[in-house]
Amino acid sequence: MSHFFIPNHVFTGEDALQQALPYMKQLGEKALIVTGPHVGKSPMVEKLREGLEEINIAYKQFDEISTEPDDTMIQKGVAIYQKEKAQFVIGIGGGSPLDAAKAIAAMSVLGGEIADYMGKEIEGEIPGIVAIPTTAGTGSEATRFTVITDSKKDVKMLLKGDKLIPDIAVLCGENTHDMSRKVTAMTGMDALTHAVEAYTSRCASPLTDVYAKSAVKRIMKYLPIAYQNGYNAKAREQMTLAAYEAGVCINNSSVTLVHGMSRPIGALFHVPHGMSNAMLLDACLNWAMDGATMRFARLGEEIGLKEESDEKLAQAFLAQIKELVLLLQIPTPKEYGIKQEDWEAVIDKMATDAIASGSPANTRKEITKEDCIKIYQSLYDL
Secondary structure (H helix, E strand, O other): OOOOOOOOEEEEOOOHHHHHHHHHHOOOOEEEEEOOHHHHOOHHHHHHHHHHHHOOOEEEEEOOOOOOOEHHHHHHHHHHHHHHOOOEEEEEEOHHHHHHHHHHHHHOOOOOOHHHHOOOEOOOOOOEEEEEEOOOOOOHHHOOEEEEEEOOOOEEEEEEOHHHOOOEEEEOHHHHOOOOHHHHHHHHHHHHHHHHHHHHEOOOOHHHHHHHHHHHHHHHHHHHHHHHOOOOHHHHHHHHHHHHHHHHHHHHHOOOHHHHHHHHHHHHHOOOHHHHHHHHHHHHHHHHHHHOHHHHHHHHHHOOOOOOOHHHHHHHHHHHHHHHHHHOOOOOHHHHOOOHHHHHHHHHHHHHHHHHHOHHHHEOOOOOHHHHHHHHHHHOOO
C-alpha cells in the first residue's frame, strides 16, 4: 500500500495568485521571496508584491538564486530570513528558486550544515512554503525533494522530507509565456522524464499511474506546440498542469536511472538539470525497456500508438521520444561543449555517484556501475 502526498492547496488558472493570497495570510505576516535575478525584476514578481501588500503581508526579496543553487546560496538566504524575522518563504521562478526556497525554509530552523542532511529524512516543524513556478518542468511545486549542490564536493545533494512539500502551489500558465525555446525544451523534457520514470519505477502505484499517463499525454501533444509558439496559451497551460502532475508522480513513486545519471553531469559540468536529463533520456530508456516492456507499451497506447505486440509498441513509444529530442534540438555532451578528455576523466566518478544516489535501483531492471559507465560512454561514442 502506498502513501500518497500532494500540496495542501493547489490553485490553477489565470486568477490562481489572487485565489491563493488569503491562504498565504495563514502562513504568517512576513515572507521571504526567493527567486533569481531575472524573474526578480519581472512583472510576475511585481504582481506578487502588490498582492502581498494588498493583504498586509510584509516581505523581503532574495533574488540571487542561480540555475544550479548551491549550499552557499542557501546559507545566505537563511541569514536574510533570520535577520528579517520572516515567517514563511515564497519561491517564484524555475525549479532552482523553488528548490532553494524549500532548503532555506528547512535550514532556517535546523542546525548544522545542509550537507549534514543528505540522504536523511528532514523532519520537524519548518516554516510554510509557497511555490509559484514560472517554468513547466521541474515539478518542485509538488515534491518532497530539493536538489542543492555541495560546492566543496561538486555533488548534487538530494534532500528529502514530507515537510518540504509546499503548503501552497500556484499554477498559472501565463507565468510561463516568456520562457525561451531552450528553457521550454529543457523543462518540458524534465517533466516528461519525471512522468515516464515514475510510471516505469518499481515504486509506481495506481494513483501515480493516473497522474503519469495524463502528464505523458499532455507533454507529447503540447510540448512541441509550446516550443514552436511560446504564446500559445492552451499549450502553456497544459504544460504547466503536466509539470505539476509529473511532480506529483515523482513525489510518490520516485525517479529511476535517468535522474540518477543526470545529477553527476549537472554537478560536474554545470549542465542544467532538464538538459542533462534530456541528453540521457533515449539511451537510458532504451537500456531499461526490456525490464518494463508492458509499461512502456501502455504509455505508447496513451499517446495513440498501435502495434501488434507490446515489444513493438514500447519501441514505437521510445521512437516518438527520440523524435521529440531531435525536434527540441537537445545537444549531446560534445555538442554542449564538454571536452572528450574531461568527460572521460570523470566517467568512473559519475557512475559511482549515480549508483550511490539510489535512484537507479528503482528501475525495473538490475543495473550496475559498469552499466552506467557504458551508457555514459555511449553519449560521447567512446
